[in-house]
Amino acid sequence: MELPPLIQSFVLHFGEMGSRWGINRTVGQIYAMLFVADRPLNADDLVEKLGMSRSNVSMGLKELESWRLVRLSHLPGDRREYFSAPEDVWQIFMTLADERLRREVEPTLTTLRDAILATPISAEEQHAQARMRQMHDLIDLLTTWFADVRKLSPATLQQLLKMGGAVVRLLEIKDKVVGRKA
Amino acid sequence: MELPPLIQSFVLHFGEMGSRWGINRTVGQIYAMLFVADRPLNADDLVEKLGMSRSNVSMGLKELESWRLVRLSHLPGDRREYFSAPEDVWQIFMTLADERLRREVEPTLTTLRDAILATPISAEEQHAQARMRQMHDLIDLLTTWFADVRKLSPATLQQLLKMGGAVVRLLEIKDKVVGRKA
DNA sequence: CTGGCATTTCAGAAACTTCTGAAATCTGGC
DNA sequence: GCCAGATTTCAGAAGTTTCTGAAATGCCAG
Numbered sequence: 001m002e003l004p005p006l007i008q009s010f011v012l013h014f015g016e017m018g019s020r021w022g023i024n025r026t027v028g029q030i031y032a033m034l035f036v037a038d039r040p041l042n043a044d045d046l047v048e049k050l051g052m053s054r055s056n057v058s059m060g061l062k063e064l065e066s067w068r069l070v071r072l073s074h075l076p077g078d079r080r081e082y083f084s085a086p087e088d089v090w091q092i093f094m095t096l097a098d099e100r101l102r103r104e105v106e107p108t109l110t111t112l113r114d115a116i117l118a119t120p121i122s123a124e125e126q127h128a129q130a131r132m133r134q135m136h137d138l139i140d141l142l143t144t145w146f147a148d149v150r151k152l153s154p155a156t157l158q159q160l161l162k163m164g165g166a167v168v169r170l171l172e173i174k175d176k177v178v179g180r181k182a
Numbered sequence: 183m184e185l186p187p188l189i190q191s192f193v194l195h196f197g198e199m200g201s202r203w204g205i206n207r208t209v210g211q212i213y214a215m216l217f218v219a220d221r222p223l224n225a226d227d228l229v230e231k232l233g234m235s236r237s238n239v240s241m242g243l244k245e246l247e248s249w250r251l252v253r254l255s256h257l258p259g260d261r262r263e264y265f266s267a268p269e270d271v272w273q274i275f276m277t278l279a280d281e282r283l284r285r286e287v288e289p290t291l292t293t294l295r296d297a298i299l300a301t302p303i304s305a306e307e308q309h310a311q312a313r314m315r316q317m318h319d320l321i322d323l324l325t326t327w328f329a330d331v332r333k334l335s336p337a338t339l340q341q342l343l344k345m346g347g348a349v350v351r352l353l354e355i356k357d358k359v360v361g362r363k364a
Numbered sequence: 365c366t367g368g369c370a371t372t373t374c375a376g377a378a379a380c381t382t383c384t385g386a387a388a389t390c391t392g393g394c
Numbered sequence: 395g396c397c398a399g400a401t402t403t404c405a406g407a408a409g410t411t412t413c414t415g416a417a418a419t420g421c422c423a424g
Contacts, residue, residue, distance in 0.1 A: 206411080208413080234413080235413065235414050237413075237415075238412080238413055261421085261422070261423095
């Protein structure tokens with residue numbers, strides 16, 4: 001790997017982070033490289049820059065495609081495929097969140113719902129079911145919230161996030177105006 | 183493993199999910215078991231319920247302790263340690279989020295900040311640095327927001343989440359009243 | 365201080381994942 | 395339809411993680 005030190009440390013860091021998640025080290029490195037690159041890269045560019053085998057790069061790119069995290073493009077007069085990360089970091093974040101929800105959260109919600117619908121035989125099962133309901137309700141609340149704010153424009157969302165906990169004051173004011181108890 | 187089917191499928195599901203994250207399968211199973219159990223369990227209970235070796239349970243419990251996800255207790259006249267998951271699912275969620283931030287997000291922010299402070303030599307590095315700044319700002323916004331709403335009581339937070347994107351309407355109203363443009 | 369139970373550590377075995385080079389397949393231009 | 399270059403697949407090697415039983419350690423009660 002012959003990269004500018006600044007890029008190298010970023011790439012290596014994402015390799016490590018990737019392997020801490022389910023994603024493997026080389027996939028992390030490939031994405032980090034595409035993310036900082038100032039132009040789309042082809043598979044051979046990645047082989048050269050990251051010093052891994054051609055086939056490894058191929059598999060890594062397929063994995064990233066399955067996450068919908070890369071854009072494909074072509075250069076005129078060049079048959080090779082060129083890969084890049086989306087320009088907009090918000091878009092990357094949202095895609096990542098969507099995929100993780102789909103792969104990790106939704107199956108869990110399904111398992112929980114199935115369990116909640118079953119008829120408990122023992123007191124032990126009854127308690128387990130109550131616990132699963134608590135977990136279900138929490139996850140459901142969080143995902144519903146996310147699906148909802150996900151529709152907002154990045155600008156609006158950003159404004160909202162910047163406010164942080166201060167939105168609560170607005171709620172209090174509203175409740176006062178409407179005449180409910182805070 | 184001799185568990186009621188309802189509990190068994192939950193435990194197995196969390197085993198699989200665990201291994202999809204960095205957490206390993208047995209750690210996931212142990213936590214799922216503790217979560218649904220109607221009383222604190224000791225290591226031997228877990229060995230029996232989950233059918234894994236004593237030493238494996240011991241390591242799994244240590245791992246969970248390092249995540250601050252288990253409570254320890256004792257029974258009168260029994261020297262063994264008993265483990266349980268906190269009652270409150272919000273608390274579990276917050277602990278999980280805190281630990282993941284500490285282990286995964288903070289090191290990344292540090293790497294990004296260091297890279298942003300360096301002096302870029304080439305145009306390539308300059309572009310990479312700009313990209314890293316975008317990523318940094320996004321992560322920073324999200325974590326700052328989280329740290330802020332994290333302080334709210336679960337009840338307030340719940341109210342806020344239930345509103346979802348509707349809080350934006352409040353913002354618009356406020357902006358109108360204050361006399362700014364929406 | 366000691367005996368006995370509880371827990372942790374550890375080294376190696378088993379299982380799993382990642383990585384590679386070589387072969388197979390695909391694809392567009394002639 | 396064939397060639398050349400591009401990409402994917404694959405089987406096995408290398409590397410990593412997980413899991414275990416056995417031994418070591420810790421710790422309380424008497």
